[in-house]
Amino acid sequence: MNIVAEMLTQPAPMAIWAALMLLTLPALVVLASPHNVRNPGRALIDTVGFLRRRAEKRDELRQRRLDEAVQAVRYAEEIQVAADQAGYASQRWQGHWESADAAVDAAWEAWQASDARWARGRATAAFGTPYTARTTHEYAYRERFLHRAVQEAAGRGELPAEAVADALSGRNGWDARLHPAEQELVVQRVSAEYLAKVYERAVADERAAWHDALDACRNRDSLIREAAVAQARAAAVEHLIPAPRVTTREAFRPAFA
Structure with a gap:
């Protein structure tokens, strides 16, 4: 009993036994049924067809697994590229939000400074305004003063x-006769009102930029998680993909070629 077990565990005897079983399979099929004994030729044809169909199914299964493995690897590569691009986009949106946040601070300071000047x-x-004679030259001076003050502001x-x-x-509301x-007081008032609106727009832009940056961050994190799962699936089936065959000529091709 030990001798038989030892023979069956060795590679060479196992191959011999497998070959013998394959060669005796047609005879076993013929002897398995009285109908096959009466018509052994037909039985052998059926056996060959069965073996061929089984081999075809095995090849189809192998090809299906290969196709699935190739698709899994390709998808892992594509989703990794998408995750990298989402990371770059998230960085850009983060920088946009930081710029918008700095604009809010600058708009606030400008508004407060203008409001203080108006106060x-x-x-x-x-205390009232000093008296000046209302002459043609005076009105011309007032007009030039208004234009210059508005342009400088x-x-x-x-x-x-x-x-x-x-x-x-x-x-x-711009009246050169004043x-x-x-x-100057009108310029200060209009400037304070305008800069208040600038600040409000900056706050709205900052909030929108924050939401955009947050959405980009969530999209990046989601793609990173999906890429990790895809990489794990690809690693599990990557061994099913045969390695590309390298010819002798390509193997010895110079590095500078």
């Missing part, structure tokens, strides 16, 4: 560009 201007105007970003055109045309002190 000082109102305190000074409480617009150049500092304290007024919108269209305010210059309105002041030159005397539209939207005393320069009163004109």
